[in-house]
Amino acid sequence: MDASVTPIPDQAGLSLVQTTDFFYPLVDDPYLQGRIACANVLSDLYAMGVVSCHNMLMLLAVSKEFTEKERDVVIPLMMRGFQDTALEAGCLVTGGQTVVNPWCTVGGVASTVCTKDRIILPENSSPGEVLVLTKPLGTQIAVNAHQWIDDPERWNKISGVTSVAEVKAGYRAATLSMARLNRIGAQLMHKYGATAATDVTGFGILGHATNLAQNQIKNVHYKIHTLPILTNMSKIAKACGNMFQLVQGYSAETSGGLLLSIPKDKAAEFCREVEELEGSPAWIIGTVEEGVHGASIVQDPTVLDV
Incomplete structure (x- = not known):
């Protein structure tokens, strides 16, 4: 927990x-x-x-x-x-x-x-529910890329796919995201009947999804089909090879969003109210299926620039 x-x-x-x-x-x-x-x-x-x-x-x-x-x-x-x-x-x-x-x-x-x-114990997820994420991914890439602006050797790795302006915009978005509380998401977990949740930090989205799935009472498998990523961070991560493993789900996040399992018929309204109250969106990113405890990302997931 x-x-x-x-x-x-x-x-x-x-x-x-x-x-x-x-x-x-x-x-x-x-x-x-x-x-x-x-x-x-x-x-x-x-x-x-x-x-x-x-x-x-x-x-x-x-x-x-x-x-x-x-x-x-x-x-x-x-x-x-x-x-x-x-x-x-x-x-x-x-x-x-x-x-x-x-x-x-x-x-x-x-x-x-x-x-x-x-208290909502992180153990009651059921097949048929969906996965929701309340903050975008890519904070580690945004912070590192910003530091690389003043490091010519590292900047050369990504200068062909991005610009200083793009990196600074991504860094600013990441900073504001990391500084935002997950309090409203926690409040709405009760209102919309979330059954399990964790926050996405150092193990990346797939690492935390796997940990959460393994803690469930029922035999469930989390399948992630959508990755909301800060704008331009996916192409920067790709230019760095396997250094970050962003799309693979293992890029570390700091003060990331809540990843929660919620009844399918309530998820869209949960996301709508998060955006209404916070001014920032939440996304349905996956499904909860019956299976061996664990998580996976589908081949060629949908990448949303946020």
Whole structure:
């Protein structure tokens, strides 16, 4: 499961739901990096259908390589981004830990107490349902390509298929996507009867789909037929050979969308309401079929430029 669920002794029906995560900076805006880090931590609660977070702790490592000026500018911005996102999620950052480290890292701990009916365990998917994704793929390619603008050797690998303007546009779209909370998706999971979900992060869409399918009670196989990908990222990934394995489903994502199994007759309305409330689309990307626990991507999947 994406978050731990621990029944509270002597408190009938109540459980502590908790998760933690942290990573290295991947964007060049400290404020947005703080937002991404907080959104990434909270996604593990949202993947369990847990909408309300009662408490956030911040985990922050300040690089010993920072100059005093860099530290005094970067760290407050990163902390503000994290705190603003926590407030957007309806919770406060009440503490945490800050250390000096060779590398700058940022993350946190999200905790909440709730009843069982507010948790959607990721195990009840059934044949005949469909798979929905709430954020586009391709964030790793967007971030790497943006870094390569200043690295002539690496830029030469992709300069024949893209431009600096395209890469910067993709990077901006990826940054905004990563900084967006999955809270609305979690709320709508309850409204539309989602039966299982996870958030798409380091294992890629196929890796996480496989993990989710293997956790189901019923014998199901997830078949992915559509890949919504940030515009221009699929051609950049192709130019890099097998480096990212984007279309193969293994390209890592950061603070990705929710991948959920939902009744077929409710999926289109779920996607419509996500777009209405967030201003960003969600997509039906696959089917849930009877079969051996696992997942696959069809040959020649439909690639949507987002």
